[in-house]
Amino acid sequence: MAKKKGIKSPYSNSLLVPSATLYMILFFVPTILSLFFSLTRWTLQSWQFIGIDNFKLYFSEENLRIGFRNTIIYAVVTSGLKVIIALYLANFLSTKLRATGFMRSVMFFPTLVSTIGVGITFSILLDPYEGVVNHGIKIVAALVGKTTDGPGWLVDPNLLPILSVAFVDVWKGVGIATLIYIAGIAAIPRDYYEASSIDGASARQQFYKVTVPLVRPAMFSVIILSFVGGLRSFDLIWAMTGGGPGFISDVVASINYKQYTSGYYGLSTAGNVILFVFVTVLVFPLSRFLNKKEVVI
Amino acid sequence: MKIVRNSRFAKVLMLGLPAVLASAMLAPSAHAVTELTFQTWNSQDSRDKWDALTAAYMKANPDVHITVNYVPGGVEGDALVKSELASGTMTDVFAYNVGALMQAIDPVKNLVNLKNEPWMSTVNSGFIPSATGADGGIYAAPFGTAMGGGILYNKRIYAKLGLQVPLTWKAFMANNAIIKKAGIVPVISSWKDSWTAQLFVLGDHFNVAAAMPGFESKFTANKIVLTANPATMAGFAHLEEVRKAGYYNKDVASTTFAKALEKLALGQGAHYPMLSAGIDTIVANFPTKASDIGFFAQPGTNAKSNGATVWMPSGVYIAKTTKVLDAAKAFVAWTVSKDSFVVQNKVVPPSGPYFIKGAPVSGNLTAVFTDLYNYMQGKNTSYPALEFLTPVKGPNLSQICVEIGSGQKNAVQGAQAYQKDLQKQSQQLGLAGW
Numbered sequence: 001m002a003k004k005k006g007i008k009s010p011y012s013n014s015l016l017v018p019s020a021t022l023y024m025i026l027f028f029v030p031t032i033l034s035l036f037f038s039l040t041r042w043t044l045q046s047w048q049f050i051g052i053d054n055f056k057l058y059f060s061e062e063n064l065r066i067g068f069r070n071t072i073i074y075a076v077v078t079s080g081l082k083v084i085i086a087l088y089l090a091n092f093l094s095t096k097l098r099a100t101g102f103m104r105s106v107m108f109f110p111t112l113v114s115t116i117g118v119g120i121t122f123s124i125l126l127d128p129y130e131g132v133v134n135h136g137i138k139i140v141a142a143l144v145g146k147t148t149d150g151p152g153w154l155v156d157p158n159l160l161p162i163l164s165v166a167f168v169d170v171w172k173g174v175g176i177a178t179l180i181y182i183a184g185i186a187a188i189p190r191d192y193y194e195a196s197s198i199d200g201a202s203a204r205q206q207f208y209k210v211t212v213p214l215v216r217p218a219m220f221s222v223i224i225l226s227f228v229g230g231l232r233s234f235d236l237i238w239a240m241t242g243g244g245p246g247f248i249s250d251v252v253a254s255i256n257y258k259q260y261t262s263g264y265y266g267l268s269t270a271g272n273v274i275l276f277v278f279v280t281v282l283v284f285p286l287s288r289f290l291n292k293k294e295v296v297i
Numbered sequence: 298m299k300i301v302r303n304s305r306f307a308k309v310l311m312l313g314l315p316a317v318l319a320s321a322m323l324a325p326s327a328h329a330v331t332e333l334t335f336q337t338w339n340s341q342d343s344r345d346k347w348d349a350l351t352a353a354y355m356k357a358n359p360d361v362h363i364t365v366n367y368v369p370g371g372v373e374g375d376a377l378v379k380s381e382l383a384s385g386t387m388t389d390v391f392a393y394n395v396g397a398l399m400q401a402i403d404p405v406k407n408l409v410n411l412k413n414e415p416w417m418s419t420v421n422s423g424f425i426p427s428a429t430g431a432d433g434g435i436y437a438a439p440f441g442t443a444m445g446g447g448i449l450y451n452k453r454i455y456a457k458l459g460l461q462v463p464l465t466w467k468a469f470m471a472n473n474a475i476i477k478k479a480g481i482v483p484v485i486s487s488w489k490d491s492w493t494a495q496l497f498v499l500g501d502h503f504n505v506a507a508a509m510p511g512f513e514s515k516f517t518a519n520k521i522v523l524t525a526n527p528a529t530m531a532g533f534a535h536l537e538e539v540r541k542a543g544y545y546n547k548d549v550a551s552t553t554f555a556k557a558l559e560k561l562a563l564g565q566g567a568h569y570p571m572l573s574a575g576i577d578t579i580v581a582n583f584p585t586k587a588s589d590i591g592f593f594a595q596p597g598t599n600a601k602s603n604g605a606t607v608w609m610p611s612g613v614y615i616a617k618t619t620k621v622l623d624a625a626k627a628f629v630a631w632t633v634s635k636d637s638f639v640v641q642n643k644v645v646p647p648s649g650p651y652f653i654k655g656a657p658v659s660g661n662l663t664a665v666f667t668d669l670y671n672y673m674q675g676k677n678t679s680y681p682a683l684e685f686l687t688p689v690k691g692p693n694l695s696q697i698c699v700e701i702g703s704g705q706k707n708a709v710q711g712a713q714a715y716q717k718d719l720q721k722q723s724q725q726l727g728l729a730g731w
Contacts, residue, residue, distance in 0.1 A: 041725065044383030045406065057721065062714055129548045155488075155550030157703045245488055245550050246700035261372035262692040263379050263401055264725050 038270035047266070054270035063247040063255065068278075070162045071251045074237075075230030075282075077166040082177040082226045083219060089174065090181030090215075091207060104182070111175035119239025122168045126153035126240075154241050154249075161249040165240050169233065177222045184218025185211060220290040224283065231279045252278065331361045331624045334388035336381075338374060339367035342577050343392075346441075346644050353640045354631055361624055371492065372692070375401075382407045387616040389625045395437050395612040396427040400688035401726070409615040410434035414626065416633050421652040427609045427685035437612025438629050441641075442649035444608040445573040445669040446500035446682055447594045452664065454481060454567045455591075462593045464600035466535070473544050473568070482566035483544040486702060487557035494698035496570035497539075497595070498532030503606045503680040504597030505529055513686040519723065519730040523712040531597065533708040533715075536701040550703060555582075562586040570595070572608060576648045576665040592668040594678075604678035605669065609685050610652055649673075688726060691718030 038054055040047040058064070093104050110118065125132050134150030141148045153164040192210045201209065234253035237243065243250040243258070250258075256271035337347050344367060351363045366388055368374050375398070381387040382402055393399065402408075411417065412435040420439060428437035448469075455462075458479055463469040473483035487493045506512055508528035515521050523529045539545060546552060546566055558575055560566045562583040569575070573592045580587045594605035613632055615625045631637055638656045641647070646660030649669045673679045684690045694715055701711040723731035 041727070043403065044380065045403075057724075062717065127551050129551065152550060157705050242491070244491060244696060244699060245703055246696050246705050248705065258372065258692070261376035262722065262725075263375070264721070267725070 034269050035273060037266055038273045040266045042266035042269070043263070044265055050266070054267045055274070057267060058270050058274060061255065063250055064252075066247055067250045067252045067255045070249060071231055071253075071278075073159070074162055074166050074169075074233060074251060075227050077163065078169045078173065078230040078233070079223060079226040081166075081170045082174050083222050085170065086174050086177035086181050086222060087212070087215070087219070089178045090185055091211060093178065094182055094185045107178055108175040110172045113172070115172070115235045116239045118168065118172050119236050123154055123240045126164060128152040128155055155245055157245060157248055161241050161245070162237075162251075165237050165249065166230075168240065169230070169236055172236070173226065173229065177226060180218050180222050180225075181215060184215040187218075188214045216293070220293075223290065224287055227286065228279060228283055231282065232275065330359075331621055333361055333363045333390065333621060333624050333628060334366065335363050335628075336366040336368060336378075336388040336391040338370045338392070340370060341581070342645060343367075346641055347392075349640050349644050350632065350637060353636070354628060357631075357636070358627075361628070363628070378402060382616065385618045387618060389619040389621055390613060390615055390628055392440055392611050392613050395424075395439075395609050396682075396685035397688050397690035398684070399428065399437065399612060400430075404430040404436040404614075405432045405434065407617055408436045409617055409619070409622065409625075411436060411438065411615070411626075411629070414438075414630065416630050419633065419654050421654060423681070424609055424652040427681070428612055437614050438633050439610045439652035440613045440632060441610035442574070442647045442651055443610060443669065443673065444649055445592055445594070445605040445672060445679075446496055446502075446608055447570070447573070447592060447605050448500075449561060449569045449571045449573065449575055449665065450591055450593060451561055451564050451567050451589055452591045453589045454479075454564055462591075463596050464603045465598060466531070466596045468600075469568075469596050470538070470542070473539075473542065476567045477544060481564070482546045482560070483568060484539050484546075485552070485557045485560050485566035485569040486545050486549045487552040487554050488550050488699045488702065489552055489556075490554040491695040491699050493554050493557065493571065493695075494536075494702055495695050496572070497535040498694065498698060499682055499684070500570060500595040500606045501532035501535070501597070502683045503594060503604045504531065504602075505683075506680050507597070507599070507602045507604075513683070516683070517687040517689055517728070517730075519720075519728075523716050524709055530708060530712060533698075533701060533712045536698055536711070537704075537708040540702055540704055545702065550699075554578075559583070561590065564589070573665050573669050574648050576663050577645055580645060580663065587663050590663070590665055592665045594672060602677070604675070604680060605672035606682050607669075607673065607679045608682050688728065689719055689723050691715055691722050693718045 037047065039049060039051060041050050041054075042048075061067075089107060093100055093107065097103075126134075128134055128150060131153075133153065137148065137150040151160060154161045188211065192214065193206055196206055196210055232253055233251065234257065237249060237251055238254055238257065241249040243254045252271070252275045256268050256275065259268040259271060335347070335351065337343050347365055351365055355361060355363055368377050378387070378391070378393055379402055387407075393402070408430075410430075412433075416438070417435065424439045425435060428435050428439075430436055450462075454460075454476065458475055460472050460475065461468075463472055476483040505528045509515075509526065512521070521529065523533075546557075546560065552560075554575075555578060557566075557569055557571075558578050559582065561569045562579045563586065576587060576590055576592075579590055592605075594603055596603060613629050615622070615629060619625050633653050633656075635655075635657060638651065638653070638658075642657065642659045646662055646666070647658055648663060648666050650673055651658065671678075697706070697711050697714050697718070700706040700714075701708055706714065720731055
């Protein structure tokens with residue numbers, strides 16, 4: 001990407017027109033439009049310019065604090081767990097076992113399933129009284145001589161619903177992260193492993209001293225991708241809890257969606273502009289920080 | 298692929314050819330078939346009714362073909378209808394709520410005024426205000442029956458425990474205590490479908506209106522503070538009171554609308570704050586239990602002023618963007634004709650009175666129908682729900698009610714949150730005084 005001054009491209013700039021047109025229509029124009037409409041009271045048919053009233057109103061939203069808190073919790077939990085779990089999974093699936101190919105496919109399978117389908121399935125499995133999970137807990141509890149109803153995974157009026165959804169998100173999304181790690185591990189030259197084993201390193205030492213440091217570029221990709229994904233996550237949460245019970249598992253994206261369904265188009269657009277800024281403010285420094293580390297290595 | 302094509306071809310031959318031949322023979326002038334599109338909710342009872350109605354209409358009018366588009370209800374459906382209208386892609390005719398939700402789709406701009414249609418004189422005058430736009434035009438034909446918002450109750454449990462239908466909230470809570478002692482859930486609620494949580498608040502409007510005459514105009518003009526009046530607080534307080542007494546079913550947070558009706562029908566619970574139309578689902582799923590279920594108005598503080606809050610039926614609208622206005626008008630006129638009611642009665646016996654004068658009522662009428670009918674016939678024993686008298690309705694009420702019912706908020710905090718919700722919506726609608 002580095003610009004080389006003085007050397008002119010041998011191709012005419014007119015070759016850029018098709019892609020530049022697509023970029024303008026699909027990205028640039030909508031971004032400008034959404035910035036504009038976030039400053040209006042908008043009914044899709046007509047609009048009225050109201051300055052920053054939408055932003056004021058948005059920040060006075062009572063449940064916004066819950067929304068931002070949940071968004072950050074969700075992003076940190078899903079991203080953190082994916083980064084760690086996927087690393088071990090990838091290491092395991094990079095070893096030459098007989099069924100590695102098969103196991104890789106199985107691990108990747110949840111990623112291919114529809115998110116809404118996964119959400120509905122898990123909300124049935126996690127039903128506090130009729131779900132399989134709590135039935136299992138009851139049986140285990142009975143074996144050790146205790147009685148319990150099990151937790152109200154998705155209906156508890158505390159932090160549990162958003163965490164339950166986050167765990168399902170990890171199950172569903174860990175496949176992509178693992179895939180990135182597997183590619184990263186495959187790119188590590190074999191020489192390091194050979195050299196370290198000649199020096200008498202154990203498998204564990206090889207993992208921590210060779211694999212982990214050298215897989216860092218992949219790890220940074222996983223961190224950024226899953227963190228951004230977590231920050232703007234919506235579909236799984238909506239399918240499993242609808243932001244409820246009450247507003248306890250609302251995230252910023254679901255608050256925006258509810259405003260949209262209420263017909264508050266301008267307000268909802270302002271919310272999305274805020275979400276965009278919020279994601280940028282969190283991810284840009286993170287990305288800069290990680291890139292710097294990469295250079296040091 | 299080949300098989301599919303063949304079978305489709307065969308179908309066209311089998312269905313299409315005779316139809317073409319028949320229409321050619323019947324109508325020598327052979328005018329073309331008018332294509333009409335229609336949109337409604339995809340719930341089971343809506344599907345059953347509209348499938349039967351459109352089939353009957355097409356049979357009677359072979360020169361019209363109706364394509365029905367089923368869309369989800371709830372907030373998803375609201376968003377869809379609004380965007381379809383805004384983008385000019387709405388079907389020619391569609392069914393949607395009247396009242397505040399109709400005001401939110403801007404009838405004057407988007408819908409065809411039906412005020413001068415010949416059938417308008419047959420519409421029950423009680424329906425008119427909730428279908429009237431800001432310009433005085435009337436935009437909807439009524440579809441379906443009135444609904445009562447109150448308490449569905451299991452009459453078998455009432456008989457067994459020797460209970461009387463309560464005329465005051467105090468008497469209601471006393472009944473609940475006895476029911477709980479008998480080991481039965483006193484109040485079923487179903488927060489998994491959060492819209493069902495609103496009934497204690499919305500179904501209390503008869504009592505609010507009785508205590509505060511002229512409430513609606515003050516409410517619309519933002520002159521009411523919910524927390525300042527015992528009457529406007531009662532609904533929110535009920536949610537909290539029932540929770541504190543431990544009268545809800547213990548799986549209330551994960552119970553759905555359908556599951557709650559099952560509990561009521563099977564006698565696992567005694568009361569379900571709900572719209573009377575809930576009986577339709579019981580008739581469909583537990584036909585033998587339907588006669589066990591009755592309906593009573595949500596009781597207030599005064600036994601002498603006891604009556605039901607009544608929901609209007611939904612409306613049938615014509616979008617301004619239609620290119621077949623005459624065909625659309627003819628279809629709407631037919632939906633309020635005798636023929637249409639005969640078909641509707643056959644699909645499911647009405648759970649409340651229709652809003653067309655002289656509409657025939659037949660079929661196996663339920664006790665819920667009779668209970669609601671008596672409220673609506675009586676003097677000062679019924680009153681429309683608030684959303685049919687004002688455009689002001691906050692979209693977050695259902696979640697707020699769940700918060701109060703589950704103890705995340707107390708009644709006062711809930712009412713305050715709802716007041717803010719109202720303010721936000723009214724500002725968006727550009728109403729004066731907010």
